[in-house]
Amino acid sequence: MPARSSRPPNAIALRDAAVTFATDAGLFTACQNINLDIETGSFVVLIGPSGCGKSTLLRLVADLLPCAAGTAEVNGAPPEAARKARAVSFVFQDSTLLPWRSVMDNISLPLQVGRWAALGRGHRPVKELLELVRMSGREAAMPHELSGGMRQRVAIARALVTQPDILLMDEPFAALDEITRESLNEEVLRIWRETGTTVVFVTHSLEEAAYLGQRVVVMAANPGRIADIIDLRQAKPDNRIDRSSQAFFEITTGLRRVLEKAYRGEIAA
Amino acid sequence: MSMLKPLPRKRNLTWLWPLAGGLSLLLLWSGIIVLGEVRPFIAPAPWDVAAEIWKNRVLLAQNFWPTLLEAVAGFICGNLAAISVAVIFVHFHTVQKMYLPIAVLFNTIPVIALAPILILIFGINITPKIIIASLVCFFPTLVNMIRGLEAYTSSEMELMRVMSASRLEIFLRLRLPRSLPFLFSALRISCTSCVIGAIVGEWIGSTMGIGSLIIQATFNYRSGLLYAAICMSSALALSLFAIVIASEKKFLRW
Numbered sequence A: 001m002p003a004r005s006s007r008p009p010n011a012i013a014l015r016d017a018a019v020t021f022a023t024d025a026g027l028f029t030a031c032q033n034i035n036l037d038i039e040t041g042s043f044v045v046l047i048g049p050s051g052c053g054k055s056t057l058l059r060l061v062a063d064l065l066p067c068a069a070g071t072a073e074v075n076g077a078p079p080e081a082a083r084k085a086r087a088v089s090f091v092f093q094d095s096t097l098l099p100w101r102s103v104m105d106n107i108s109l110p111l112q113v114g115r116w117a118a119l120g121r122g123h124r125p126v127k128e129l130l131e132l133v134r135m136s137g138r139e140a141a142m143p144h145e146l147s148g149g150m151r152q153r154v155a156i157a158r159a160l161v162t163q164p165d166i167l168l169m170d171e172p173f174a175a176l177d178e179i180t181r182e183s184l185n186e187e188v189l190r191i192w193r194e195t196g197t198t199v200v201f202v203t204h205s206l207e208e209a210a211y212l213g214q215r216v217v218v219m220a221a222n223p224g225r226i227a228d229i230i231d232l233r234q235a236k237p238d239n240r241i242d243r244s245s246q247a248f249f250e251i252t253t254g255l256r257r258v259l260e261k262a263y264r265g266e267i268a269a
Numbered sequence B: 001m002s003m004l005k006p007l008p009r010k011r012n013l014t015w016l017w018p019l020a021g022g023l024s025l026l027l028l029w030s031g032i033i034v035l036g037e038v039r040p041f042i043a044p045a046p047w048d049v050a051a052e053i054w055k056n057r058v059l060l061a062q063n064f065w066p067t068l069l070e071a072v073a074g075f076i077c078g079n080l081a082a083i084s085v086a087v088i089f090v091h092f093h094t095v096q097k098m099y100l101p102i103a104v105l106f107n108t109i110p111v112i113a114l115a116p117i118l119i120l121i122f123g124i125n126i127t128p129k130i131i132i133a134s135l136v137c138f139f140p141t142l143v144n145m146i147r148g149l150e151a152y153t154s155s156e157m158e159l160m161r162v163m164s165a166s167r168l169e170i171f172l173r174l175r176l177p178r179s180l181p182f183l184f185s186a187l188r189i190s191c192t193s194c195v196i197g198a199i200v201g202e203w204i205g206s207t208m209g210i211g212s213l214i215i216q217a218t219f220n221y222r223s224g225l226l227y228a229a230i231c232m233s234s235a236l237a238l239s240l241f242a243i244v245i246a247s248e249k250k251f252l253r254w
Helices: A054-061 A079-084 A103-112 A126-132 A148-160 A178-195 A206-212 A246-264 B016-035 B046-055 B057-091 B093-107 B111-122 B126-149 B154-162 B167-204 B210-219 B223-251
Strands: A010-023 A026-039 A043-047 A069-074 A088-091 A166-170 A198-203 A215-220 A225-231
Touching: A010 A054, A010 A198, A026 A054, A026 A069, A026 A198, A026 A225, A043 A054, A043 A206, A054 A069, A054 A166, A054 A198, A069 A079, A079 A088, A088 A148, A088 B154, A103 A126, A103 A148, A103 B167, A126 A148, A148 A178, A178 A198, A178 A206, A198 A206, A206 A246, A215 A246, A225 A246, B016 B046, B046 B057, B046 B223, B057 B093, B057 B126, B057 B167, B057 B210, B057 B223, B093 B126, B111 B126, B111 B167, B126 B167, B154 B167, B167 B210, B167 B223, B210 B223
Parallel strands: A043 A198, A043 A215, A088 A166, A166 A198
Antiparallel strands: A010 A026, A010 A069, A215 A225
């Protein structure tokens, strides 16, 4: 994807951000004191125990949840403006393909809603996207005819059709088997390199985090917060690593220690 | 290679089972009439009914069309009204909270009690029959359609919101297609009950239709004709049911 000249250095900037929910028991803080800058074009992974607010953080960026305190900026503007400009795409854990639409029609869905035509921006041809996610020739297939891994490939193609600046992925491969997941991890890295899109990826899997992220944001729960940010750019030159290498083992081991602390709640709020 | 033989392809003869069941019941019916020496005006034998249908085919056809018209008009009006109200209810929850309980309350009134009221208001013509048939269709479709329009998953709704989809776009591209399986299960119910509605309307005040034929046949002890009229009303309901099933197969292929 041609890098847009107007892209700010930070795709996402969160300052003391917090998200709260009104519940029957009162105000619940999903996450707080979030300070995070995500560089344009980078690959950042969020990991942490359940209830640490990693999915919440993704929804704050996507403007699905409001910022209760602090500030959130997406592409140098409030999340709402980024959403309306269609700068952000989301991939869910369940593929969320509409079952009555073919692969082709599912991928075109983002172009049929949300005043896309009025924005006057070019989109990526569906045929090209199917090649990108290695699903060529399946445009007429219905979602129920596809395996879980294939459905996620289509969901990724749908997310990329608008050529978004930012791709948010909420545990997209959590429901898949290990081998499918590993091959899709490689595909995601390849797509990231090819498109230049900023990727924020939420996962439960330590290996997935270690393999994908240039930086891994480790979060802790009660209240949801950032426990540590681990920079892997030195350890993984060009963000490439062999899963069976000693270096990869060392990265996962280091990450495991931080994550275990976060699970035990040993990192102060 | 595997020792297992390939399964023989099952031929689609499932319709034979209900046919066999029906025939066995006809046999039972005939047996009771013959062995019990039941007099024809109390209960006729199946062949008497068949003969009666043939003998009265013109009379039956004359009374078939008004009932068909009332039932179909009621089916269309009742379902369209229910779908429209459901669309309003899911978009304006205050309206739903105000009027859904009233719809539930209204549904508890027996149709048989409502019919004379409507005939007093609209007179002895086709209008009250269509209204009764519509009312019978209205409630099941309303309840199912409300459920159907809310039957999207949370991630589907989030997907639409991330794409900045408008309310109308969310309705047309997510809620409406999601509601179709629910709508069709309601249509299956209402396509047979609208015939009952039309017939009940005809009982109370009418000179035409299967309903009035049933009343006349009963008062004149013409049980053969009564049974023939009942067969007509079943045939009508069954053909409407077949149409609904066929369109469901056409529209719900996923």
